[in-house]
Amino acid sequence: MNRFSLAVSRGVARVTEAALGPYQTAVIRIGFAATWLLFLLREFPHRQELYGPSGPWGWNLARQLTRDNHAFTALLWSDGQLWFECFYTLAILASAALLLGWRTRTASVLFMVGVLSLQNRSVFIGDGGDNVLHLMSIYLVFTRCGQVWSLDARRAARHEAARARGEHVPADRVGPVLWAVLGAALGVVTLTGRFDNGRLVPVLLWTAWVVLGLWWAVGRRAAWREPRILLDVVTNVLHNGALAVIMAEACLIYATAGWYKIQGSRWQDGTAVYYPLHLDYFSPWPALADLMSSSGTIMMIAAYVTVMAQVAFPFTLFNRRVKNVLLVLMMTEHAVIAVVLGLPFFSLAMIAADAVFLPTSFLRRLGALAERARGRFERRGGRAVPPPRSPEESGAGRVGFTA
Template sequence: MNRFALAFSTAIARVTEAARAPYQSAVIRIGFATTWLLFLLREFPHRSELYGPDGPWSWDLAQQLIGMNHAFTVLMWSDSRLWFETVYALAVVASAMLALGWRTRTASVLFMVGVLSLQNRSVFMGDGGDNVLHLMSIYLVFTRCGQVWSLDARRARRQDAARAQGELVVDRAGPALWAAAGVVLAAATALGRFDGQEWLVPSLLWAAWAAQALWWLVSRSRRAEQPRILLDVIGNLLHNAALLVIMTEACLIYATAGWYKIQGSRWQDGTAVYYPLHLDYFSPWPSLGDLLAASGIMVMLVTYGTVAAQVAFPFTLFNRRVKNVLLVMMMVEHAAIAVILGLPFFSLAMITADAVFLPTSFLRRLGVWAARARGRLFPRPCGKAEVPGPRRPAPAEQPQVGSTAQAGHT
């Protein structure tokens, strides 16, 4: 009984004292934001056809469907061309902000607004990749995904250094962003733009806005230490909970994909992989498909391997080494899907979802390599010798280095 109580209190301490897995949350932030950013840039020439007021899925058609499903999209606020272009541009900017980790929490909210607005506007344009991004954009709002590998982290370091030297640090961009967001939210609410929509997203927007103000107030006041710690605890809780949801979601994706396949006769007779390679819509390199489909035994091995890996994946999380092997397999398979089936954005989103399970030690090494590569590409003018090395998380994270299995248990 006592042991149980101790384990319970240890668990509570773990989920409240720190936002766990800073590198994993950073890597999925960068991954999902970059995927959506690249998608938006790639579709820039087709943006009107996909989401514009005069596209085949016209504003009127969308209006009727949204009148029934109440999904969130700011694109229904106006059928003007200018509004559409503005929203598209803002979606691009928000993705870039999030990928770079500039004002990360605000960026994550804007990113979600961009993803939901465009995708809900034209639901019939999307595929599995869009579906992943749709869900993850909502979950990311709850994470503290800017702790490392972000402009926010760099600014925090510089501000701490400046404060240590007794300089006064004033933040202007933050309050300005917050005020602007408040004006837009208030206007949208007053004009009844949220009326026909489900309450979830609008209330999430207001809650995020209010939380920012609360956090700012509490961080400024010297006397509010207890409220500040409480807010920090809640922030950590939300982060860790969201990360758990993201990981479980990834497991459910694989489990669903795997278990349903087991029931299919083509997955049983070992020919399933042959067929998508011969669908006109998913064969950008027909000769490559023919080459892969030339050997019946190859096709069968890949078919069985795919099912086995997908079904097994969630269970491998209990063993670090097996999990890492499978993770590599999944990433390789998705990279192959990107090329062979012509689904680069779906694959990028799935690889990013996989990346949440990568070991911290590997991610830190990746960070060092990236910093070194950057240093080689853009040598810094001497004199400003900022060590570009691994950006360290909170000391509380140190014991966790090298163990990711933990990440799965937070």
């Protein structure tokens, strides 16, 4: 019984004392933000047809649908062209801010609003990657995904170094101003009754705004040590819970896909991969598709390996070496899908979801390589580059206002 109590206490301490997987959450933050940003930029010339008020799926049709399914979308707050252009630009800026890790907490909320609004505006546009991005944009709001590889982490490291030298650190001005502006906008939207579609998102937005304000108020008072510790524990628990949900979501996607494939006759006889290669919609490179499908043996092996890898993936998490091998196989498969079938954003979304299982040691080495490359580039410009620091050294996980 003592051993059991000790194990439970260690588990509770591990969940509450630190935000686990800082590198993994940074990777999925960068991956999903980059996927959505590249999609918005690629579709910028076609944005009117996809999401505009006068597109094929008209504003009135979308309004009727959201009234039935209660899906949240800010694009239906107005049918004006100016509002659409401003919101599309805001979605691009929010994606870029989340990618760079600038004001990560606020950027993650705005990123979620952009993803949900655009996808729910035209529900018949997209593929499986959009569904993954839809869910992950919500989960990212609850994570502390800016602990490493972000502008927030660099700013925290600079402030920590300045305090260690006894220098004065100027008060943050951008965060409170951003919080006040967004609070005013949220108040106007609520008072004018725009939140008539979507039930949970308005509550989430107001909760996030109140929590950010409370975080700032507690961080300003040096004597409020206990409230700061409490907030840190709560955010760590939310972060670790969201990280577990993201991992479970990725496993569920592969497990359901694999078991459904097993029931299909085309997957059973090994011919399922052949057919999408010869559909015009999925054949950006017809010559390459013909070359790959010229061998029936290769098609059969590809079908069977795909099914076995998807079914086995959740079970390989208990063995690190097997998991890493299968992870490389799954990422390679999605890269091939991106090129051969012309589904780059679906593949990028799935690779970003897979990245949550990457080993920390590999991600540290990857970050060190990127840091050295950046250092060589900046030294050529005559700038001094500080050595890379861990999340614990940079103080990125400490309580502070980074709205």
